Amino acid sequence: MTKKDLLKLIEKELNNKTQKQVKMVQTQFEKSYMDIKQYIDNKLKNDNDILKEDIKSIKDIDITSLLETLKNxxxxxxxxxxxxxxxxxxxxxxxxxxKDIKKEIRQVVLKKLEEDTENIKKEFK
Structure with a gap:
């Protein structure tokens, strides 16, 4: 086997290994891509289901009844x-x-005091 033949054999072997590795990486990438895609699809489906339930529960609320209750x-x-x-x-x-009665009482008391004072003055005169 010549040096040239040996180099070709090594090159061929390296190419085979490289192709296998490329194929393996490509397969791994495709699998990861499919897993991520499946995860996203499931997540979107779940979120969509949750939103549908929320919308349904909102639609089930009787606004007219609530407004009537609030008005009452x-x-x-x-x-x-x-x-x-x-x-x-x-x-x-x-x-x-x-207040008026209090004023009246005060007036009556003052008047009575004045009368009593006048009477006392008359007695001492």
Whole structure:
């Protein structure tokens, strides 16, 4: 075997090994690609299913009923507020009456004091 033949044989063997390695890397890449693709497809399908369920649950909510309930609650609160407002007005009226009575009592007491003072003055004269 000549040197040239030996070099050809080595080259051929190296080419075979290189081709095998390239084929192995290519196969590995394809497998990884398919695994990743499958993972993404599954993830998208799961996410899509979750979104469909969320949309269905949102559609199942009866907005009209919720709005009616909210309106009723607001009306109830408004009625309570009006009652409280009326009670506050009544309390203010009573407070004003009490102030007026207090003024009247003060006037009567002052008048009585003046009369008593005048009477005492008359007695000492």
């Amino acid at each position: 609650q607001m009306n109830f609160i408004l009625e309570k507020c009006n009652k409280i407002n009326e009670q506050v007005k009544n309390v203010h009226k009573k407070i004003n009456k009490i």
